Amino acid sequence: MQLLKEGIDFDSFLKAYDFQVPYEVENRESGMNNTTRIINAGSERFVLRIYNNHRDPAIVRLEHEVLAALDRRDPPFRVPSPVRDKKGETVGIAGDGTVSALYRYIEGERPDPEKPAHVFALGRTAALLTSAMSRIEPAGAPLYSPYYELEDTYAAMDERAFLALPESFEALAPIRVRFAMLQKEREGLREAREAAARLPKQWIHGDLVFNNTVAQGDEIVGVLDFEFSTKDARAMELAVIVADLLKPDDPGCGEKIGLLLGGYRESFRLSEEERRLLPALMKLRLLDVALHFAVRLRDGLDREDVLSGIIEQTAFGCGWINEYWEDEWL
Numbered sequence: 001m002q003l004l005k006e007g008i009d010f011d012s013f014l015k016a017y018d019f020q021v022p023y024e025v026e027n028r029e030s031g032m033n034n035t036t037r038i039i040n041a042g043s044e045r046f047v048l049r050i051y052n053n054h055r056d057p058a059i060v061r062l063e064h065e066v067l068a069a070l071d072r073r074d075p076p077f078r079v080p081s082p083v084r085d086k087k088g089e090t091v092g093i094a095g096d097g098t099v100s101a102l103y104r105y106i107e108g109e110r111p112d113p114e115k116p117a118h119v120f121a122l123g124r125t126a127a128l129l130t131s132a133m134s135r136i137e138p139a140g141a142p143l144y145s146p147y148y149e150l151e152d153t154y155a156a157m158d159e160r161a162f163l164a165l166p167e168s169f170e171a172l173a174p175i176r177v178r179f180a181m182l183q184k185e186r187e188g189l190r191e192a193r194e195a196a197a198r199l200p201k202q203w204i205h206g207d208l209v210f211n212n213t214v215a216q217g218d219e220i221v222g223v224l225d226f227e228f229s230t231k232d233a234r235a236m237e238l239a240v241i242v243a244d245l246l247k248p249d250d251p252g253c254g255e256k257i258g259l260l261l262g263g264y265r266e267s268f269r270l271s272e273e274e275r276r277l278l279p280a281l282m283k284l285r286l287l288d289v290a291l292h293f294a295v296r297l298r299d300g301l302d303r304e305d306v307l308s309g310i311i312e313q314t315a316f317g318c319g320w321i322n323e324y325w326e327d328e329w330l
Contacts (some may be wrong), residue, residue, distance in 0.1 A: 010037060012098045013048060016085040016092055020044075022288040034227075038105065045105035046083060051227070053301070055097040059227065062140040064090050064101070066203065067135040076128055078106050078214070078222040106222040108214035113245070115304040117218035118210075118258050122241060123263025125220040126208055130237050130268055134202045144206065145285045146232035147239075148196035149191070154291040158236045159183055161293060169297070171304035178315040185318045186287055192280035197273055199233040205231050206239055236273040238264055239281035246317035247284075254324055261329045279321050290314040 012027050019041045025048075026038035034053075039046040053059065071079055080103040082090035092100040111118035145153045151267045162183060166176035205212075206228035214222030242260060245253050270278070293310045296302045 002197055003206065008035065008050065012094065013050065013092060014039065014102075015100055016144060017083060018086050022326070027266040034225075047103045048106050049101050049103065050310070051099045051101075053296070055099055056143075057091045057093055057099050058140075059143050059328065060091045060101055062138065062143055063226045063229060065138040065140050066136065066226050069138050070132060070226075073125075073132050073135050073219070075132040075223075076276050077125060077220060078293065079103070079226070080106070080224055097101060100318060106214050106224070108221050110218045111210050111213055111215035112208050116216055116219075116259055118220070119245075119259045120263040121215070121218060121220045122210065122213060123260035124267050125213065125223065125263075126238050126241050126260075127264045127266065127268035128150075129205060129208065129223060129321070130202075130234055133204060134234065136203055138203070142203075142230040144228055144230040146197075146230060147281070147288055148193045149238050150186075150284055150288055150291070153288070155192045156300070157294050158289050159187075161298075162291070165294060165297070167208075167309070169304045169307075171308055172311075175308060175311055178311050181315055182290060182311065182318065183202070187285060189280055189283060189287070192277060193284070195273070195277055196236075196284070199231065199235060199277065200271070201231055202234045203229060204234060204237045205233050206232065206236070206240065208241050212239050233274075233281065235270055235278060235283055236285070239271070239278055240285050242278070243282040243317060246282075246313075246320050248313060248316040256330050258326075265330070270330065275327070278330065282321055286314045286317045 014023065014025075023039050023041040026040055028036055028038050035050040035173065039048055067079050067082065071081070081249060083094060083102040084090055087101070090101060092102075094100065102128040102207045111122060113119060150274055163176075163179055166172040166179050172179075205223065207225060212223065212225040213220050214224065242257055245256050247253055250256075250297070290310050293302060294305045297304065297307045
């Protein structure tokens, strides 16, 4: 499979839907895992998502099942609402197997990680999402493995394959020491992974970060992109968003973490064991992302510089946790 390129014939995806008036396609920034476009049709707005990193409609059908189950719980924020096509389906499958879906647009803007009110609100949203998702039980089985099964998930990207990457790709050679450092971190998480498997489990979003939410004013009003929803340790929901705050170019990330955790504590309280393991869960998230992009490079889906940036960020995050994490934040 190759990355989707610009020059996509969006009409070929949109012709499956019964728009009441002519539509216009508006370019918006897309993430690594999908191509996104805003569709304007008269007074209505929609979001077209074309899934780049898989061609498995079952993943999107389960995502829609999770969304429906969550929406029935009337959470204090909006979640995407899939639109049915002319055949009554919410998942589109192109002739080449590319999977897509159309959703109703949620008004608002991406929250700003430099705005304290948004950081605090995202922590509170993570808590509210954890609470809401604890009450859903979709009929479909999870299709993604929990983070604590990292070694099984990336069995093909084992120590030998991972450490071979900087030897195989010239752009990665200068950071081979980072690969060695991350492999050591990976090996040191064995007991933490076993402990995480014993923590309280539930369905989680699995990729709750700033770019997957919508803000209006100082509040988070929408949570997006449930593609990676799965059953996991419930504390992973918080670990994901805290880990995402660890940026090499952000000297204020510690202050932001304290602020986000304050928002989380306002609406949900983890157990003592969950709090103890949170730094290790954060490392699992960081390493999972690094291994995910290592596989993408191996499979020809990304350039070398993409993984290089991910490795640098992951190494920074793990090092920051080792040096600066404060248990009293929780």
